[in-house]
Amino acid sequence: MPFNNNTKTDIQIRRFTFRIVIVFLLAITVATGTITLILTRKSSQEMKSKVVNLIQANTQLQISNLNQYLGRIEDTAALLFSDDIYCEYDATKEGQDAFEKIQQETAIEKRLQDINILQNFSDFGIVYADDSSLGSISNTTLELFPDGGLYAYLEGHITDERKESGWFFDYERCYDRLYYVKRLNEHAIIVAAFYSRELSQSFTDMEDVPGMQSYLVDSAHSIVYAESGEILGRNAEEVWNDLPDGYSNYWIIGDKEVVVVGTCKNDWQVICVAPENVLFAEQLGITRFAIIVYIIMLVVAMTAAGILYSQVAVKDGVLSQIRQKADYDQLTNVLNKQSFRDLVDTKLAHAGEGTKHICMMLDMDNFKLVNDTYGHQEGDKFLKKSVVIFRETLGTQAIIGRMGGDEFAVYIPFEHEEETVIREEVARRLDALLDAFHKQFDTHYESCKVSLSAGICLRITVDGIKLGFEESYQMADRALYVSKENGKHQYNWYED
Structure with a gap:
């Protein structure tokens, strides 16, 4: 039997499925984001390290050149001691x-x-x-x-x-x-x-680091040499205000510049400065590429999540089997008592003005004799065949539930028909049901004298009056009691 998507279990299953998809999507998002972040940071750190090492190597070359130049000056002065x-x-x-x-x-x-x-x-x-x-x-x-x-x-x-x-x-x-x-x-x-x-001959240009500038700073932190000359004589700590006291032989990466410092033989220092946006242009490209890959992965993950949701939600899937067991009576394949109650309550609560509701109770007379005479296995076959007859005679709109044992409940909504027409139609269907039940079982179970009794209640939705399951089926159950008291194998309507 197709699963009705208004049952309580179906709502729970849909929520469960949705949670699975969300968890899957979050897991993929977090995993992809983490991997992307780790790879981006690692590549960034390695690239920055290589660039800084390159600048440091160039700084050491300039220091070596400068030491040689200053050494020649000192050696020249020493000639006077000859x-x-x-x-x-x-x-x-x-x-x-x-x-x-x-x-x-x-x-x-x-x-x-x-x-x-x-x-x-x-x-x-x-x-x-x-x-x-x-x-x-x-x-x-x-x-x-x-x-x-x-x-x-x-x-x-x-x-x-x-x-x-x-x-x-x-x-x-x-x-x-x-x-x-x-x-x-x-x-x-x-x-x-x-x-x-x-000193320009000592400060060789570095083609691999575009935009790099070299400076010589004396022991008083004054800039002694600058390629451009615009900051000659200024204090280095004022020019690069992120240089702490006692700076020496280390590099700093600020928001805009990479600064590498090295010390000469006369305790003066060479400072090489390069613009970060130029040095790490490739790294920015890698970051953009990583973001694009991350977005693509998110799209793929969302697509996969959508496919997963659609696959999990199909009626022939695993979750469909779970909710089939949760909502349906496993013997007769009709709704169990709780699921039937929840569904009918929902139908009654959300029905439009003037909707008519047929609530019906069905009970098999002398069914206990079938179990006692032929065994419970034969009794199970009897119940299954009975449900087949219910479905064939009561119509496709009829929602059937097993309330326990041999007792069944039926709900049929009518939206536009007149009350008299509904009564005639329901009577016709029940006549057909009793006739089909008689033909199916009287001969085979003649000694048990099985029959079917029914009680019917007609209720109409009116604004301001809330209809509920319990009251409706108590009315139908009272009508069923009348049918049994009047000789069984018949149906009666509940009348106020």
Whole structure:
């Protein structure tokens, strides 16, 4: 028998099926999202790591180049220690022979000129404690101290006590030069200066990292060299405000830039900065691709869920068998008592104004004798054959339920027919039922004298009056009692 989709069990099964589909869809969504997120993050981390490693490698190359360049400056200055005449001469010493002094200074000047040829210095010479100097000390440098104090200024930048030397950059006094100073003797300091633009040869371009900029920062955190020059002299911590105190040899990924820091031999630092959106453009592409794949997977999952729902919901499926067992009497294949009650209650509660309802109780007279005489197996066959007759004679609209044992209930709705017409039609069907029942069983079960009794109740839906199962079938049951009292194998209508 087809399953009626208004039963309570059907509603529960549909809800159960819906929950299964939702759980399936959520599981696929979560699993797909998790896998996509893990793969995207992993690829992102690996890509960022490779890019940062690439920048770090380039930074180390620039540091190596810079160390070599600065080392050449230091080695050049050290050439003055090759002869005592250069490193022991003190211009501030009183009582020197004038001729001997000229000879010594001439020799030192020649040596300074020879050394200066080796490098492209803006300044290369010796400054003595009395601010006198030998060699090529530029006017730019000398003009910084018109009233003296050059020697004291240079001496104040000797920061490496062990080597008695130091590197410095003074943007406020001379923004375009870098200085190296080294003590020659107690009253003499070697000074070598060069233009900061000369460092460009150490900061090689990196074609694999487009948009990357390199900077040199001194020990005071001032930017000594910048390829573009626009932030020369500024404090690095102000330019990259996410650099904490004591930053060194690590990289930071901010919202906009990748910053890699490395330290040179003179404790200055090389900072390489690259735009994140350029570096990780491929990674953004991968993320977009992952999102597209995720959306496609969701669509596939939703489609699969829809197919699953439709397959689970078909009447010949597993769930259909479950609800068949839950709602139907397994012997006669009609609705069991509870399912019949729920369904009729729903029909009565939602019927339109003027709908007529036929509620009928059927009881098999002397059925116990069939079981006692022929056995319960034969009694089961009797019940099955009876239901076949019910369906053949009562019409396709009749909803049949087994209330227990040999007692059955029937519900038939009529929406537009007149009451007299309904009574005539129901009477015709019951006459046919009693006749068919008699022909089917009287001969085979003659000794048991089986028959069928029925009680009928007609109810009409009226606004403001709620019809219920219990009251309706109590009325039909009273009419059934009259039929049995009046000799059985008949039907009677309930009358107020």
